[in-house]
Amino acid sequence: MGWIKINGKKIKVVIVEEEEGFDVSRYGESDLFKFIIKINSRLAPEAKIQTLLHEVIHFWNEDFALGLNADDQDSHDLIERLSSLFFIFCQENNVNLNPLLAAINENKKRKVNGKV
């Protein structure tokens, strides 16, 4: 699996297939207390990065009390809009997001190589 850092915390990034307990109609999911981000394996590479950014905002919200309630539809829509804006900003300014994609795909690579 890959790792990213958010505010000094090491967050595990996992691609999920039909894993039990993960609704595959979802794009991603965060466990804010176990420091895990799950990304749906079926997404296209750009959508995986956007989903990762979305989940990162969930962590920012928790760490800095941004007041975005993930259970509230309007708040959650705001998280989605912010992650889209952040993604567009990175693209417009040639920010290299490949390391994030590499972190997402890290566990996939290991599976292909047969080493867990």
Ligand SMILES: [Zn+2]
């Ligand atoms: Zn969300």
